[in-house]
Amino acid sequence: MKKYLAKRALLMILTLFLITLLSYTIIRIAPGDYTTLKLGMQGALKTGSISSEAIEQERKLYGLDKPIIVGYADWLAKFVRLDFGRSRKDGRPVLTRIGEALPITLILNAISMIIIYIISIPMGIVSAVKKDKAFDRVSGVFLFILYSLPHFWIGLILLLYMSSGEYLNLFPLGGIHSDWAAHAGSIPRLLDFCWHLVLPVITLTYGEFAFLARYTRATMLEVINQQYIMTARAKGLAEKKVIFVHAFRNSLIPLITLMATLLPGLLGGTVIVESIFSIPGMGLLAYESILSRDIPVIMAITTISAILTLLGILVADIMYSLVDPRIRLEAKI
Amino acid sequence: MTMTRLFNHANYMTELKIHIRLLSAISGLLFFFTGCSGIFPPKDPYTLNMYLGAEPDTLNPIIATDASSHAINLRIYETLVDRDYDTLDVIPMLAERWEISHDKLRFRFFLKKGVYWSDGVEFTADDVVYSYNKIMDPKVASAQLKVYYIDIKSCRKINKYTVEFLYARPYYLALIFCGGMPIVPKHIFDDGTNFNAQKNGRFPIGTGPYRFEQWDTGKKIVLVRNGLYRGKKPVIRKVVYKIIFDPSAAFQMLKKGDIDVMGLREIEWERQTNSERFHKNFYKLKYYLSTYSYIGWNEARGFFADRRVRLAMTLLLNRKDILDKLLFGLGKIVVGPFYIFGKSYDHDIKPWPYDPAKAEALLEKAGWADHDGDGVLDKDGKKFSFTFTISSGSRFAERLGSIMKENLSKAGIRMDINKFEWAVFLQKIQGRNFDATSLGWSDPDFQDDPYQIWHSSQIKGGSNFIGFSNREADRIIERARLEFNEKKRIRMYHRFQEILHYEQPYTFLFTTPALVAVSRRFTNVKVHTRGLNFLEWQVKKTE
Numbered sequence: 001m002k003k004y005l006a007k008r009a010l011l012m013i014l015t016l017f018l019i020t021l022l023s024y025t026i027i028r029i030a031p032g033d034y035t036t037l038k039l040g041m042q043g044a045l046k047t048g049s050i051s052s053e054a055i056e057q058e059r060k061l062y063g064l065d066k067p068i069i070v071g072y073a074d075w076l077a078k079f080v081r082l083d084f085g086r087s088r089k090d091g092r093p094v095l096t097r098i099g100e101a102l103p104i105t106l107i108l109n110a111i112s113m114i115i116i117y118i119i120s121i122p123m124g125i126v127s128a129v130k131k132d133k134a135f136d137r138v139s140g141v142f143l144f145i146l147y148s149l150p151h152f153w154i155g156l157i158l159l160l161y162m163s164s165g166e167y168l169n170l171f172p173l174g175g176i177h178s179d180w181a182a183h184a185g186s187i188p189r190l191l192d193f194c195w196h197l198v199l200p201v202i203t204l205t206y207g208e209f210a211f212l213a214r215y216t217r218a219t220m221l222e223v224i225n226q227q228y229i230m231t232a233r234a235k236g237l238a239e240k241k242v243i244f245v246h247a248f249r250n251s252l253i254p255l256i257t258l259m260a261t262l263l264p265g266l267l268g269g270t271v272i273v274e275s276i277f278s279i280p281g282m283g284l285l286a287y288e289s290i291l292s293r294d295i296p297v298i299m300a301i302t303t304i305s306a307i308l309t310l311l312g313i314l315v316a317d318i319m320y321s322l323v324d325p326r327i328r329l330e331a332k333i
Numbered sequence: 334m335t336m337t338r339l340f341n342h343a344n345y346m347t348e349l350k351i352h353i354r355l356l357s358a359i360s361g362l363l364f365f366f367t368g369c370s371g372i373f374p375p376k377d378p379y380t381l382n383m384y385l386g387a388e389p390d391t392l393n394p395i396i397a398t399d400a401s402s403h404a405i406n407l408r409i410y411e412t413l414v415d416r417d418y419d420t421l422d423v424i425p426m427l428a429e430r431w432e433i434s435h436d437k438l439r440f441r442f443f444l445k446k447g448v449y450w451s452d453g454v455e456f457t458a459d460d461v462v463y464s465y466n467k468i469m470d471p472k473v474a475s476a477q478l479k480v481y482y483i484d485i486k487s488c489r490k491i492n493k494y495t496v497e498f499l500y501a502r503p504y505y506l507a508l509i510f511c512g513g514m515p516i517v518p519k520h521i522f523d524d525g526t527n528f529n530a531q532k533n534g535r536f537p538i539g540t541g542p543y544r545f546e547q548w549d550t551g552k553k554i555v556l557v558r559n560g561l562y563r564g565k566k567p568v569i570r571k572v573v574y575k576i577i578f579d580p581s582a583a584f585q586m587l588k589k590g591d592i593d594v595m596g597l598r599e600i601e602w603e604r605q606t607n608s609e610r611f612h613k614n615f616y617k618l619k620y621y622l623s624t625y626s627y628i629g630w631n632e633a634r635g636f637f638a639d640r641r642v643r644l645a646m647t648l649l650l651n652r653k654d655i656l657d658k659l660l661f662g663l664g665k666i667v668v669g670p671f672y673i674f675g676k677s678y679d680h681d682i683k684p685w686p687y688d689p690a691k692a693e694a695l696l697e698k699a700g701w702a703d704h705d706g707d708g709v710l711d712k713d714g715k716k717f718s719f720t721f722t723i724s725s726g727s728r729f730a731e732r733l734g735s736i737m738k739e740n741l742s743k744a745g746i747r748m749d750i751n752k753f754e755w756a757v758f759l760q761k762i763q764g765r766n767f768d769a770t771s772l773g774w775s776d777p778d779f780q781d782d783p784y785q786i787w788h789s790s791q792i793k794g795g796s797n798f799i800g801f802s803n804r805e806a807d808r809i810i811e812r813a814r815l816e817f818n819e820k821k822r823i824r825m826y827h828r829f830q831e832i833l834h835y836e837q838p839y840t841f842l843f844t845t846p847a848l849v850a851v852s853r854r855f856t857n858v859k860v861h862t863r864g865l866n867f868l869e870w871q872v873k874k875t876e
Contacts, residue, residue, distance in 0.1 A: 032756025035476065036763075038390075038398050058476045061529075090391045091530030100550050156581055164585040173586045174577060175552060275578035280388075280551020284578060293756065 008317075012310045019306045020079070020299065024072045027295055034088045034293045035059050062088060062295075075299060084303075085296035089289070094300045097285065104176055105269040105281035108197065112204040113262065120209040121255075124216025128224060129243060131217075140214070147210035155203045155276035162199060171199050174278035200277045204270065215258070219251040226250075249323075256319045263312035264305045376590075378854060378872050379570040384583050384595045388551060388576050393534035394515035395468055398477050405574060406515070408556055409539035413442050413461070414512030418861035421779050423508060427456065427516065427540065437503035437817060440511050444494040449561045450518045451544035458490040463519035465498075467528055474529045481510050505817050506780055513778070542567050542868055552576055567868045569855075590614070593852040594865075602848040603661040615850040619663075620860045622847055623672035624775035626729070627839040628737075632800040634768050636717060641699040643837040647685045648692035649744050650737065656843055659732050664843035669830035670774065670783060673844050674862075676819070677781045679827040682834050684841075689744060696744070703745050710745040718747035719768035724758040730771040762798050771842075779862075783829060784810050787838075801838035 035058045059065050063074060078085055084094040123143075127136040163171045172178060172195065181192045223229065224247055232242045269283025282301070289297035389402030394410050397403065415426040428442040448456040465488035468478045484507070486499045498511040521533050537545045542564065543556040554574040558566060575592060577583040587595045588611065597606065597617075606617060630637035630646065637643055652666050666684045671677040696702070701710040701717055710717040721737065723730035734750040741748050748769075753761060761767050774786065784791070788810050791797035809829045816822045833839075851858050855870040 030756070031760040035474075036759060037756055038477070055476050057471045058474050061472065061474055086530055091396075091527070091534060097550075156579075159582055159585055163589075165589045169589075173589060173591060174579075174582050175575075177552075179573075276582050278552075278575075278577045278579065278582060280576070284551070291755070 008314055012314070015310060016303070016306055020076070020303055021072060023302045024075060024295075024299060025068055027293065027298055028068045028071060030293070032293055033059065033064050034062060034295070035064070037292055038088075075296075079299075079303065084300040087289075087297050088294045089292065089297070094296045097297060098282070098300060098304070101269070101280060101282045101285040102267070104279055105283070106266055108200060108204060108279070108281065109266045109268075111197065111201050112208070113265070115201065115205050116208045116212060119205075120212035121216050123209065124213040125220055125243065125248060127213065127217040128220035131221060136217075143210035143213055146206045147208075149207065151203055151207065151270070151272045152276065154206065155199075155273060158199045158203060159276065172196050174276070176279055200273055200279060203273050203276070212258070216251070216255065219254045220247060223247045223251045252323055253320065256316050256323060260309070260312040260316040263315070264308040267305055267308055377571065379568070381569045381572045381855075381867055381870075382591060382593045383572060383574045384587070384592045385554070385574045385576045386578070386580060386583070389554070391534035392537040392545070392548075392554075393517070393528075393531065394537075395464065395473065395475050395478065395517060396529060396534065401574075405554060405556070406537070406539075407541075408543040408572065409537050409541050409545055410515060410517070411539065411541045412513045412516060413444075414508070416509070416778070416863070418863045418866055421862060423512065428512065431508070431512070433508065437507070438500045440498040440500070440508060441491070442496050442498075442512065444496070445563070446494055448540055448563060450521075450538050450540055451559050451561055452518075452521070452538050453561065454518065454520050456516075456518075456540055457493050458496045459493075460516055460519045461496045461514075462488055462490050463523060464514065464516045467517070467522070468514070470528070472528070478515070482514070485511065503815050503817075505814060505822065506782055509778065509780065543572060546571075568871050569867060572867070587615075587850060590852070593854065594867075595850055597848040597850055599661050599663050599845075599848065602663065606850060611850075614853055616853060616858055618849045618851060618858070618860055618865070619846045620849075620864065621665075621672075621674060621844055622775070622864060623675065623777070623779050623844075624773055625667050625670065625673075625844045626771065626773040626842040628733075628769060628771045628842065629799040629839050630769050630837075631765060631767055631798075632802075632838065633765055634719065635715070636701075636719065637769070639699050640836055641695045642701070643840075644685070645692035645695040645699075645744075646741075647837050647840040648688045648695070649740050649746075650840060651687040651740065652684070652840075652842060653687065655733060655736055658736070659729060660843065660845060663848065664845035667841045667844050669833050669841060670786065671781055671826065671830070672776065672779055675779060675781065676823050677826040679830045681827075682830055685834075685837075693744060708745060709747050716747065717745065718749075720749045720751050722751050722753065722758070722761055722767035722770045724755050725752040726755055727771075733771055765792075765798050765800065781826070782810075782814065783826075784814060787829075787833075799838055801836070803832055803836060806832045 035055050056065070063071055066074070075085070086092060087094050087097050090097075120143075123139055127139055130136050159173060161167045163169065163173045174196075176193060176196045177189070178192050178196075181189045184192070229242060229247055232246045233239075237246075267282060269281040269286070271283040271287045273279070274281045274283045285297065286301050288294075289301070383404075385401045385404070387399065387401050389397060389405060390399055391397050392402055392406055392409070394402075394406045397406065411426050413426060413428040414423050414431070416422065417424050425445075427444060427448060429445045430443050432441045432443075433439070434441075442461075444456070444458060444461075450456055465482070465485070467473050468475050468482060484501050484504060486501050488496065488498050488511075491497055498507075500507050500511075504510075517533075518538050521538055522528060522531055524531075526532075535548055539545075539559075540562070542559055542562045544559040544561075545554075546557045547553075547555040549555075553576060556572045556574075558570050575586075577586065577592075580598070583592060583595060584597075584601060584605075586592045602617070602619075606615070628646075628650075630643050632638050637646075656662055656664055656666065665673055667673055667678075668682045668684050669679065671679075696710060700712045702712075703710055705711060721734050723734060731750070731752065734748075738748045738750065762770060762772075786796045787801055787806060788797065789802035789807050792800050792802065806829055809825045809832075813822050813825045813829075816825065847864065849865065851865070854873055855867075856873050857869055857871045858865065859869065
C-alpha cells in the first residue's frame with residue numbers, strides 16, 4: 001500500500017507539472033493580454049506609438065515581455081512556495097480572491113450534490129427494480145425533460161415568477177444576504193442565507209438527476225441479473241434485503257468512479273447560475289479572469305482544480321479496494 | 334425577450350392562478366415567520382440604490398480603467414476643474430481659478446484653501462504634483478492615463494496652493510486634460526508600498542461629496558455623505574452600488590424597487606416598461622450623449638480603397654429600416670463623428686439616402702460588374718466577397734450583419750460574418766486584419782478632437798485602423814488642435830465633416846440615446862447635457 005501510494009504521488013506530481021505547463025502555455029499564446037484588454041478599444045488604440053510605449057512598459061510590469069518558458073518558471077518557483085501571486089485586476093493576493101469566492105460555491109455545491117444523490121440514487125434503484133413499469137418510464141421521461149431545460153432560462157423564469165413581485169414575491173432577487181442581515185442575530189442571518197439559496201439550489205439541481213438516476217439504474221440492472229442475486233432470492237430472503245444488501249452494495253463500484261469528479265466538482269462554480277442570482281462565486285471568478293487574461297488567477301484556479309481532480313481519482317481508487325477486496329491496488333499501475 | 338411575451342399569454346395566466354393560491358399560503362407563512370422577529374427594518378428613503386453591471390477593478394483613480402470604478406470615483410474624488418453639466422464650460426472644482434500664458438503653454442492653477450481629504454488632512458499642491466508623478470511613473474499601471482499627459486513637460490509646485498503645468502506644444506484641450514487629471518492623497522499613498530496594489534485602492538479617501546464606507550466584494554459598494562465636504566451637502570445620505578452580473582435579473586430588481594436607477598435596453602424601454610405600475614414608480618428618461626455606431630471599411634483591402642465602393646456600400650444599406658428593426662427607432666442617423674447636439678456637428682450635411690440603383694451605377698463605374706454571370710460581382714477576375722468581423726458579445730453587430738448580408742447579396746456582393754471573442758477581435762482590429770467591422774465610439778467628455786480616430790499618423794497601431802488618410806483632413810485636424818478660438822475651430826470641423834461625408838471611410842450609423850429609469854422616490858431629477866446628477870436630487874416626502 002505504501003509503495004503504491006508513493007508511486008501514485010510521484011505520478012501525480014508529474015501530471016500536475018504537465019497540466020500547469022500546458023495551461024500556462026495556452027493562456028500565453030491565446031490572443032490578447034491583460035494590458036491591451038484593460039485599455040479596451042479606445043485606450044489601446046490611442047495616439048499610436050506613444051501609447052504602445054506605455055503599453056510595453058506595463059507589459060514589462062506584469063512580466064509579459066518574457067518568453068513563455070521563463071514566465072512559467074517564475075510562476076512555478078512561486079507556486080512551490082505556495083505563493084500564487086497577485087491578481088492583475090485589483091492587485092490583491094490571488095488566494096484572498098479565491099478565499100472570498102470559495103465558501104459560497106462550496107456551500108451551494110455541497111447542498112446541491114447532497115440533494116442530487118439523495119433523490120437520484122433511490123430513483124435509480126426503484127427504476128431498476130420496476131424496470132419497464134410505469135414508474136420507470138415516467139420518471140425517465142420526466143428526468144430527461146428536466147435535464148434538457150437550459151439553466152439560464154429556468155433561472156430567469158424562477159426569478160420572474162417567484163421573486164419579481166409581479167407574480168409572486170417569495171424569494172429575494174439574488175445575492176446571498178439581505179441588507180438588514182449585517183445587523184441581525186445569527187439565527188435570522190442563517191435563515192436569511194438559506195432563503196437566498198433556495199432558487200440557486202433548485203436551478204443547480206433540477207437538471208442533474210437524470211444522469212445519476214440512469215447511471216444507478218443501469219448498474220443495478222447489471223447486478224440484479226447476476227446469479228448470486230438469484231441465489232439470494234432462492235434462499236428466500238426478503239426482497240428488500242436482496243435489493244439493498246446484496247444488489248445495491250455491488251452496484252456501488254461504478255458509482256465510486258463518480259466520486260473522482262466529486263472533489264473538483266465541489267469547487268467549480270457555474271457562471272450562468274452565479275450571474276443570474278448575483279452570487280460572487282468561483283464560476284464568475286474563473287470566467288472573468290479568463291476573459292481578462294488575469295494569468296495568476298487562472299493559473300491558481302486551474303492548479304487547485306487539477307490537484308483536487310488528481311486527489312479525487314486517487315481516493316476513488318483506494319475506495320475501490322475497500323468496497324471490493326478483489327481489486328488489488330498494486331496491480332493497478 | 335420572448336420569455337416575457339410568453340408570460341403575458343392567457344393560458345399561462347390561468348394555470349398560474351392555481352399555483353398562486355397555494356404559494357401565497359406558503360409565502361404568508363414565510364412572512365409571518367420572518368416578520369415576527371422584526372428583522373425587516375423599513376427602507377431608508379435617503380439611500381440611493383445604484384446598479385453596477387460589473388465589479389470595479391480598484392477604486393484607485395490612477396489605475397482604474399473600467400466604467401464602474403469611474404462612476405464611483407466621480408463621487409469620491411475631485412479634479413482641479415470640472416465642466417458645467419449643461420454648458421460644458423470649464424468651471425472651478427479644486428482650483429478656484431487658473432491662468433493660461435499667452436503662448437498657451439503654461440497652465441497655473443490656484444487651489445482652493447481649506448479643502449480637506451475625508452480623513453481630515455488638508456489638500457495641497459503636493460497632492461497634485463505627487464499624482465502627476467505617479468501617473469507618469471513607469472512602474473505604475475496607468476498606461477490609459479499616460480497617453481493624455483505625454484505632452485506635459487513638467488508639473489511643479491509654486492507654493493502650497495499653486496501648481497503649474499508646462500506643455501510642450503499648445504493644444505486647445507490642454508486645460509481640460511491637466512485640469513481633469515485624477516488627484517490622490519499623497520499622505521495616504523506615499524508609504525513605500527507598491528502603488529498598483531496599494532490598499533487605498535479598496536479604501537479610497539477623497540475630497541468629494543461622498544466618502545467611501547464599505548466594499549463587500551462581488552456584492553456592493555457603499556458611499557456615505559462626506560462630513561468634511563466644503564460644498565453644498567447632497568440630500569441623498571447614502572449611495573449603495575449593487576453589483577449584479579445579469580442585466581435581466583437587475584431589471585427585475587429595478588421593478589421590485591431594489592434598485593432606483595438603471596439604464597434600460599431598447600426592448601425593455603419599448604416593450605417592458607409601459608405598464609401603469611411602472612410609470613407610477615419610475616421616470617423614464619431619454620437623452621443623448623456623445624456616442625455613435627458605424628461600419629468601418631478597411632481601406633487596406635482592395636475593394637474598399639475606392640471611395641465609390643465605400644459610398645455604394647452606404648447607399649446599399651437602408652439605415653432607417655435597420656434603426657427601426659434593431660433599435661425600435663430609438664436613435665438618430667448621423668453623418669459624422671461629432672456629438673449631434675454639439676456645436677461641431679454640421680447639420681447642413683444630410684445623410685446619404687438608401688439608393689441601391691445609384692450604388693450599382695457607382696460600383697459599375699468602379700469596375701465591379703457580374704462579368705461571368707454567376708450572380709456575384711467581379712473585377713479583373715476577382716470576386717466581390719468579404720468578411721464582416723465582429724465581436725461575439727455584440728448582439729447589435731450580429732443582427733446588423735445578417736441584414737447587411739441580405740442587402741448586399743441582392744447587389745451581387747457576397748459577405749460572410751465572422752465572430753470572435755473580444756480579446757481576439759481586438760487583436761484582429763489592431764492588426765488591421767479584417768475587411769469590415771462594426772463598432773461604436775463614445776466621447777464621454779465631449780472633447781470633439783478627431784485626431785485619435787482620423788489622423789493618418791494613427792493608422793499604424795492607432796485608432797485609425799480602417800486606414801483613412803486624407804491630406805486636407807490631416808491639415809484641418811492638426812490646425813484645429815492649435816486653434817483656441819472656438820468659432821474658427823467649428824468652421825474647420827464642418828469642413829472636416831464634408832470630407833468625411835464625401836469619402837465615406839465609415840458608413841456612419843446611429844447615435845443612440847441613454848434610456849434610463851429612475852425611481853419616483855426622488856424629485857428634481859433633471860437631464861443635463863452630461864446626463865444625470867444625483868447630487869441635486871431631492872427625496873420625495875412620504876406620508
